[in-house]
Amino acid sequence: MQETTLQPLPPVGTRNLFMAFLRIAVAGVGGVLPHAQHQLVERERWLTQREFADYLSAGQLLPGPNIVNVAIMVGARYQGLGGSLAAVAGLMVVPFFFVIALAAFYRSFGEEPYVRQVFHGISAGAAGLMIATGVKLARAQPRQAWALGLVATAFGLVGLARLPLIPVLLALAPIALWLASRTPAKGKQTP
Amino acid sequence: MSPSWDDLWPFGARLALLSMFSIGGANVVLPEIHRHVVTDQHWMSDAQFGSLVALAQASPGPNVLVIAVLGYQLGGMLTAAFTMLSFMTPTSVLTYLLTRLRGGERHERMVRILKLGLSPLTAGLVLANGWILTGASGAGYAAYPIALGAAGLALATRLNPVWVILACGVVGAIIL
Structure with a gap:
């Protein structure tokens, strides 16, 4: 996450944030991320491509929905807490009622x-x-044994053995991070 | 079989806890929610759970709305808002607080390791979720070829996923 840029930031208000994320949400049938990139980088020019990638990978790493995390970070960057709330509200409000309407149809x-x-x-x-x-x-x-082994282990324990998620993650995450820390930053050889 | 608020408060707490483990999105915790609402509490059937997840997937907006859809089925609008807030608040607060921190080189290395280590786990958990939902779709053994076909289409073409899902609905109407 880069917080400092040399160019002066264009004025982005809570209303802009709300509307931009509303557009992302409404366009996002079957996945909002491509629309988020289009809206934030190409249309509004609030983020560079690189910044968007950074925000997105942070959003994916943190627990919680990726796009919601991105909305919180972008909102906070321009308008602090109010900005985050406006961005998340823009993202959620229309799809929420849409999906509830579908759920009501299903229930009937x-x-x-x-x-x-x-x-x-x-x-x-x-x-x-x-x-x-x-x-x-x-x-x-x-394409390394440890990474593919982790994919298979996580699938096997939760998908096939049906073990509960939290103990599985608590056991596997430290192993995964240890293995990752032994992998050099560049180059494809295993240590 | 709708739960009362005596059951919903602990369920909200469970969602809040689970959300902190939803690395890679809400889909990762669906098997766990399935275990609770279908297997343990019998609040809905397998097929209902599967259908509601599919509805959420076919809708515009973030995947996390599946939590609202399941909440609606459990009690209505208020319950939907309740489950949604329970699930979203903890991680949102965490993300917001982290935007207040600044990173340096050490931070960069930590992020690299977290990403490298956690993303294989996310991949495995998403696969597990797909597998469990296939079994829970209500279509019996026919679900496996349908799911395989949908996965193949999604991987081989750039078709909008909504079309793939709708095509599977048509297949379901014909063969099931």
Whole structure:
């Protein structure tokens, strides 16, 4: 996260933050991140490409929804706490009511025989998309035994053995960080 | 089978705790939420859980809205707002506080190690979530080929995921 830039920052108010994140949210069917990049870097020019990448990787590292973390960081940069709140509100308010409307539809009609089958198909498809996301993430890992072993171990313990998440993470995270700390910053050889 | 507020307060606390482990997004903790609301408490069926997750995925906006959808099914609008706030507040406060810190070189190295070490875990957990949700979709064994097909389409093409999900709905209507 870079907080200092040489150019004077353009005036960005809470209303701008709210509107920008509202646009990101509304455009973001099936993933908001590409829209966030377009809006924040190309359209509003609030962040450079590099800064966006930094914010995003920080947002992914921190617990919590990635895009919400980015909204908090961008909001805080321009307007402090009020900015963060405005950005998160912009991001959430329209999709929240939209999704609730869908949930209300589901609650009323989801158990009708025909609709039910559609939903079963949709659920399987959504699960498949989740698997695709996991495969993409796994492919992005370094091609080293320790990293691929961690992917497989996390999958096996939670997905197959159905162990609870928190103990699994508490056990695996220290091992993962230790292994990562032994990997040199550049070059592909294992230590 | 809707939970009362006596059940919802501890559930909110559980969501708050889980959120602190949601590295890589809300999807990572879905198996854990599934265990609680379906397996342990019987607040909804497997198929209901799977359908609601799919609804959230097909909607615009952040994935974390799945928490609101599940909350709505448990009690309505107020419960949806409650589950959402329980899940989002702790991590949002943490992120906001961290924006007040400044990093240096040591910070950079720490971030590199965290990223390198945690992202394989995230990948494994997202895969686990996809696997568990496939089993929970309500489509029985037919779910596996459907999910495989959807995953293949998503990986091989640049199709908007919404179309993939809708196509699976059509397949479901025909074959299930």
